[in-house]
Amino acid sequence: MRKIAMLLVLIMVFALAGCSGQNGNTNKKALLVVSFGSSFVESRQAAIDATEQRLAEEFSEYDFYNAYTSQIIIDIYEARDGKDVDSVSEAIERIYKAGYGEVLIVPTLVINGEEKDDMIQQLEPFVDKFAKVTVSTPLLTTYDDYLAVVSALSSEMPETSESEAVVLLGHGTHHHANSAYGTLDYVFKDEGYSNVFVGTVEGFPTYETVLDSLKERGITKVTLIPAMIVAGDHAHNDMAGDTADSWKNLFKSEGFDVDIVLKGLGELEAIQDLFVQHAYDALAQN
Amino acid sequence: MKSRSKRILIIVVCVSILFALGSCNSAVNQEGQSEIIDEFTFIDDVGAKFTIEKPYERIVSLYSAHTENLFTLGAGEKVIGVNTASIYPPDAAFLPMYDYREGPEALIAAAPDLVIVRPFINRNYPDYIKALKSAGLTVVSLYPESSSDFERYIMILAMLTGTQDNATRELALLAERLEAIADKTGDIEDKLTVFFEATKSSYRTVTVDSNPAMAIQIAGGINIADDVVAIETGSTIAEYGIEKLMLMADEIDVYISQRGAMNSGGSIVSIPQREGFHAIKAVQEMRILELNEKIISSPTFRYYKGVSEIARMLYPDVMDDYSVYKSDEALTRESYAAITVMFSHTPIFIPSSSHYYEREYYNHTYGLLEDVEWNDDNFDFIETAVMSGFMRSYENEDGSEYFDKDGLVTRADLALTLYIMGDYQTSAKNTDIIDIADCENEAIIQKVVDNGIMFVDSDGYFYPNQTVSANEAIEILERLEGNL
Structure with missing residues (x-):
């Protein structure tokens, strides 16, 4: 398993030297934290900003930079608040022009999905321009990551009786990385958390999948927790909203007791620690 | 001036400038020059003259407001295609869709006898228009710019479709509906103050002559941004800015955010999260209304719904007077839908995304109840009650x-x-309910009984299938008030 982890990191590690126009001063280091972003200011502060701060403190010898992968969110901040937020390509170009020779990039993403692919695509033109580029991995990459996430979340989840369950709601995607959600569900159960179920808003497992499982187990009460970095739009609306097709009301209309935890993964210190660990792992393997 | 005559004046003024500027996020185009010459002849908004020999029967509408108005005029069956933003009425959303940003071939192949566009398309996609005309299609360009333009715009649509009588009736009905709202709110002494967020960009609002500002006035509100200047000549958008907003924070009773494809304002969740917004009185009291742009800024007959939604948020007890349904007669589901939405003061549901019908929904899809027509009186109440899960x-x-x-x-x-x-x-109470097995959802019945909101009779029967009167339903609903 360790070998697989190393291979995955190595695939994303670019350590090229001697190229034309390259910044060679590795004593000048930059940390770039890449997140999806959120227009929900307080949710963003609690999750993304807090994770950024944790990473900035941990890697204090690096100068801090951040970027969002969502252009829509970037545009909202610019239009609404007059606040400039960099895209990945803007940030890496800014870092390059500032003369940094080493850059550590930490994506605060849950899965190795479309956002991660886009990030890598935007980084690629700059790979040759630094003496050392290190890219760490999203939250759910290796088997060890799943175990660590299960451990981190288990301390946040309410104690459940036989008839009570925790439903973790992830975003879900058409990308093949959607399989991470099913894997997380499996690992929870494999680790003894038989009453934890993982569902997604836009992928698999679906609401029906989770509902069938809950009924099969005779569950009468569910606690909904977002499996997303920020408790933003999807958590407030698709999970906890007041329309009939929010997961809260879908479960209520089936007669379940429903509790809601509106806390993004990024708010959890244990998850922030995992992103820090991922960064160290990537550096160690580069 | 006495309140009644003052209200009538407001309505006259409002209707007279209603839809003056259409969508409130753009500058007025300068083409507006439509003119009705006689019963059969008119000039459209790009200056083209048309003589109608007989009503058109195969129409493609490339503007959502045209689509909506054609259906309201009773010409929906003549519409064979629409633009991608036309998702109302729901029937329109399932018609073939055409996009002027793509090639004209598909539309030409559909062989419409009339294509209705707006000057925006003529200006920005001249090759597309040229291709349609070259294929021999009749292309009429319309967009209401001024008070008389709206009525004339509607009457030209009526000429094109042979629906003049319907148009006259619908225009009168719109004025009646607006006056009815003004009548309800007119005598309220303590008027509430409103801020209307037109777009998230720099916290912009609307000019005093805009449709939303007029709506606030008809709804009996006071627009706090009554001294703003348009960002450019002809626009209904005006700068307000965060500094001024904070300065007026403790005077804003209700915060309205315009939502939709053109104007994606903040949501009731995201607005309170903005930095400094806790200082705004409306945010502290959670009196935030998300208002779909289609019912407040778009030049359609649904404008009265936007006005009504503002009035409901401002004066819920006056506007949501469900006591009118009180009766000892058995309660119909239609009336109950109205009662639940009024009782809970739930804003009416309207999809804001033009992609709404591109995915499937659990439980219910807006507008697809086969026995509820989009122009039924209680359409919004029924849709909202189902969409909220109340029914x-x-x-x-x-x-x-x-x-x-x-x-x-x-x-x-x-x-x-x-x-x-x-x-x-x-609840640990676990009341013994003799006929619990007759209940479709035992858990829900058990919980409302255990929590003392509904009761079993002295013999322990709940009677789940027993009908209730409006009076009984209202009495039971009102037990909730302390628990909402």
């Missing part, structure tokens, strides 16, 4: 949905509403 729709064998408007409300229906509206958990 269930039913499914036919073929998967289509229906509501059963004339069906009677049962105690089990009431229990569902109470459970969705309230916040109840399983």
Whole structure:
């Protein structure tokens, strides 16, 4: 398993030297934290900003930079608040022009999905321009990551009786990385958390999948927790909203007791620690 | 001036400048020059003259407001295609869609006898228009710019479709509906103050002559941004800015955010999260209204719904007077839908995304109840009650949905509403309910009984299928008030 982890990191590690126009001063280091972003200011502060701060403190010898992968969110901040937020390509170009020779990039993403692919695509033109580029991995990459996430979340989840369950709601995607959600569900159960179920808003497992499982187990009460970095739009609306097709009301209309935890993964210190660990792992393997 | 005559004056003024500027996020185009010459002849908004020999029968509408107005005029059956933003009425959303940003071939192949566009398309996609005309299609360009333009615009649509009588009736009905709202709110002494967020960009609002500003006035509100200047000549958008907003924070009773494809304002969740916004009185009291741009800024007959929604948020007790439904007669599902939405002061649901019908929904899809027409009087109440989960729709064998408007409300229906509206958990009380097995959803019945919102009789029977009167339903709903 360790070998697989190393291979995955190595695939994303670019350590090229001697190229034309390259910044060679590795004593000048930059940390770039890449997140999806959120227009929900307080949710963003609690999750993304807090994770950024944790990473900035941990890697204090690096100068801090951040970027969002969502252009829509970037545009909202610019239009609404007059606040400039960099895209990945803007940030890496800014870092390059500032003369940094080493850059550590930490994506605060849950899965190795479309956002991660886009990030890598935007980084690629700059790979040759630094003496050392290190890219760490999203939250759910290796088997060890799943175990660590299960451990981190288990301390946040309410104690459940036989008839009570925790439903973790992830975003879900058409990308093949959607399989991470099913894997997380499996690992929870494999680790003894038989009453934890993982569902997604836009992928698999679906609401029906989770509902069938809950009924099969005779569950009468569910606690909904977002499996997303920020408790933003999807958590407030698709999970906890007041329309009939929010997961809260879908479960209520089936007669379940429903509790809601509106806390993004990024708010959890244990998850922030995992992103820090991922960064160290990537550096160690580069 | 006495209140009644003052209200009438407001309505006259408002209707006279209603839809003056259409969508409030753009500058007025300068083409507006339509003119009705006689019963059969008119000039459109790009100066082209048309003589109607007979009503058109195969129409493609490339502007959502045109689509909506054609259906309202009763010409929906003549519409064979629409633009991608035309998702209302729901029937329109399932027509073939054409995009002027793509090639004209598909539209030409559909062989319409009339294509209705707006000057925006003429200006920005001249090659597309040229291709349609070269293919021999009749292309009429319309967009209401001024008071007389709206009425004239509607009457030109009526000429094109042979629906003049309907147009006259609908225009009168719109004025009546607006006056009815003004009548309800006119005598309220303590008027509330409103800030209207037109777009998230720099916290912009609207000019005093815009449709939303007029709506606030008709709804009996005071627009706090009554001294703003348009960002450019002809626009209804005006700068307000965060500094001024904070300066007026403790005077804003209600915060309205315009939502939609053109104007994506903040949501009731995101607005309170903005830095400094806790200082705004409306945010502290959670009196935030998300208002779909289609019912407040778009030049359609649905404008009165936007006005009504503002009035409901400002003066819920006056506007949501469900006591009018009080009766000892058995309660129909249609009336109950109205009662639940009024009782909970739930804003009416309207999809804001033009992609709404591109995905499937659990439980219910807006506008697809086969026994509820989009122009039924209680359409919004029924849609909102089902969309909020207060009431269930039913499914036919073929998967289509229906509501059963004339069906009677049962105690089990009431229990569902109470459970969705309230916040109840399983109780240790576990009341013995003799006929619990007769209940479709035992857990919900058990919880509303255990939590003391509904009761079993002295013999322990709940009678889930027993019908209720409006008086009984209202009495039980009002038990919730302390628990909402």
